[in-house]
Amino acid sequence: MRREQERGGGIKSDETLFDIVEQLRELDGAGVTQLATRLDVAKSTVHGHLTTLRDRGFVVKRGNEYHLGLTFFEYGQYVRGQLDVFESGMFAVDRLERETDEMVWLIAHQGGKAIYVYGRGGNNDINVNTILGESVHMHYNSGGKAILAHLPEDEVDRIVDRHGLPARTENTITDRDRLAAELETIRERGYALNLSEDLSGVHAIGVPLTVDGDVQAALSVAGPAHRMSKERCEGEILERLRAAADEIDLTIAYR
Incomplete structure (x- = not known):
């Protein structure tokens, strides 16, 4: 059908x-x-x-x-390389994986979805190559939420109208008002958390990457909840993510 x-x-x-x-x-x-x-x-x-x-x-x-x-691969490589943050973001992902030993992603957005454009697996039994290029809803993804929080309000409304707020786990935000409040909190503190909102037992934290004032992508670190506690996410991991984001900003500004 x-x-x-x-x-x-x-x-x-x-x-x-x-x-x-x-x-x-x-x-x-x-x-x-x-x-x-x-x-x-x-x-x-x-x-x-x-x-x-x-x-x-x-x-x-x-x-x-x-x-x-494979012609699709050729075009995909070209499109990915057009992202202003890709080259510096790729190096940041590699370094963050070495520093944290967790899964790290560079996440872009298009058509109201978050897209995994580059990643490293860390100490996790996951083949990141099976995830690369996948597009997912933004409201349950730490990188996606970091991006959503920095988009214009009317664009966020259009994204929710188009894609909805489906639940992935019992912790997924599925209410517009709750999402709006969460995005406001993310804007204020500068990072987004995903505490088992996408996959039960998996925590993640993401920060936005902006170019000329527009959010283009996000960096995120994810791992099992027993290693990626909320305290670790908001402590050591956040510090490293912010340092990486600052370095990407400087690289773009002075290239």
């Missing part, structure tokens, strides 16, 4: 093409018939789009299935 999606005033054929791309990612590869059935379009239409994508390297065919191609 075709997924419900927001539709604007775009070109129908373009929408179908991107629907195909999204389905290939969601299904981890699919054949023409499966795609046509899920999207409720003719097999000839699906095949035509796949042929174009294949000719340009955006999909590859393995047996009877099509999969996303």
Whole structure:
């Protein structure tokens, strides 16, 4: 069955093409018939789009299935490199991992979602490569909340209208008024906490990264709650995050 999606005033054929791309990612590869059935379009239409994508390297065919191609990786690398904070943020993530031995992320935002653009795993049994590029709701992510707190109020309203405030755990903020109060607190103190709001038993802390007064990204450190206590987050970890953010600011200012 075709997924419900927001539709604007775009070109129908373009929408179908991107629907195909999204389905290939969601299904981890699919054949023409499966795609046509899920999207409720003719097999000839699906095949035509796949042929174009294949000719340009955006999909590859393995047996009877099509999969996303490495050309997307090339474009993703280019886009990531366009972030003003990326290069200095990458070095900051590497250093923070060595200093804290915890998972560290550089998180950007687009379309009202937080996006993991670079990370290191620390002393955690997690493969960060499976998370890179993933987009998540901002209201339960420490880096996402740090970003939200520094966006204009009307933009925050649009993000909540579009994506809602779904619960991930019993600690997730799902009420607009509570979120507004939390964002005000974050603005006042300069950092955001995630105390088992995304995953039970995992704590994180994030600080915003701004360029010319606009928030572009965030740095966050995460780990199991027994190591990442609230006291440690607001003490040692926050001190290191603030030092890293200050260094990134100086690097951008004097490049």
